[in-house]
Amino acid sequence: MDRFVVKRPAEDPGGDGKKPRLEDEEEAGGLSRPSVPSQEIRAQGLSLEYRLLFSRAEADAIYQQLEKEVEYFEGKGRMFGKWHQIPRKQVTYGDPELTYTYSGVTFSPKPWIPVLNHIRDRLVLETGHAFNFVVINRYKDGEDHIGEHRDDEKELVPRSPIASVTFGACRDFVFRHCDSRGKNATRHIKPIRLQLEHGSLLMMKYPTNVYWYHSLPIRRRVLAPRINLTFRKMMPVGNK
Ligand SMILES: O=C(O)CCC(=O)C(=O)O
Numbered sequence: 001m002d003r004f005v006v007k008r009p010a011e012d013p014g015g016d017g018k019k020p021r022l023e024d025e026e027e028a029g030g031l032s033r034p035s036v037p038s039q040e041i042r043a044q045g046l047s048l049e050y051r052l053l054f055s056r057a058e059a060d061a062i063y064q065q066l067e068k069e070v071e072y073f074e075g076k077g078r079m080f081g082k083w084h085q086i087p088r089k090q091v092t093y094g095d096p097e098l099t100y101t102y103s104g105v106t107f108s109p110k111p112w113i114p115v116l117n118h119i120r121d122r123l124v125l126e127t128g129h130a131f132n133f134v135v136i137n138r139y140k141d142g143e144d145h146i147g148e149h150r151d152d153e154k155e156l157v158p159r160s161p162i163a164s165v166t167f168g169a170c171r172d173f174v175f176r177h178c179d180s181r182g183k184n185a186t187r188h189i190k191p192i193r194l195q196l197e198h199g200s201l202l203m204m205k206y207p208t209n210v211y212w213y214h215s216l217p218i219r220r221r222v223l224a225p226r227i228n229l230t231f232r233k234m235m236p237v238g239n240k
């Protein structure tokens with residue numbers, strides 16, 4: 001089984017070979033992230049790009065801010081009955097004109113807040129892609145998880161990439177080809193396992209979501225929380 005373990009590389013912001021101290025990063029306003037090389041991951045119908053997007057100090061600060069400011073769907077009432085049962089907390093933020101259908105329920109995202117705009121701005125800068133919607137999942141520990149699925153909602157802009165940004169606990173993330181799932185598998189294609197680190201970005205590019213399912217499996221040894229944000233490009237209502 002392939003396993004991609006990506007280690008945080010040594011930082012070298014000035015290119016002088018000296019490792020920065022945390023205080024130096026803070027003095028620079030926490031924006032001293034050097035350009036970190038990205039790792040391309042390719043397989044049949046799969047195209048991913050993994051890299052560290054934020055320095056440790058920046059990622060720590062963003063994690064704290066997310067914990068303070070993000071309000072997850074509560075699961076109260078009939079409308080969010082579905083959300084209540086999922087093994088994690090979840091919420092969506094995005095541009096006001098957008099709607100999103102999940103388990104047959106259509107709803108509007110919450111309006112953008114500064115910490116999310118901060119991440120979104122960095123994504124534009126680093127990837128050139130402007131995202132108008134984000135799904136946030138909070139996994140309180142290794143018991144919380146997300147089952148195998150594809151992000152194939154009809155509202156997504158066709159062929160647009162999804163940017164997955166992670167903070168907190170490092171967890172395994174698994175991709176499985178649609179022809180190699182379960183008892184009815186028609187082909188043997190190895191699953192692809194990644195470890196998504198604190199402050200990392202995983203770009204899931206077309207046509208990954210056509211052919212590959214992804215999941216965040218249970219990992220009972222993980223005790224710390226993890227927050228993942230999948231930034232997406234959605235089509236405005238009426239433009240479908
Ligand atoms: O938590 C993750 O890394 C992935 C979340 C996800 O796949 C989703 O929200 O569709």
Ligand SMILES: [Fe+2]
Pocket residue numbers: 149150151214230
């Ligand atoms: Fe997903």
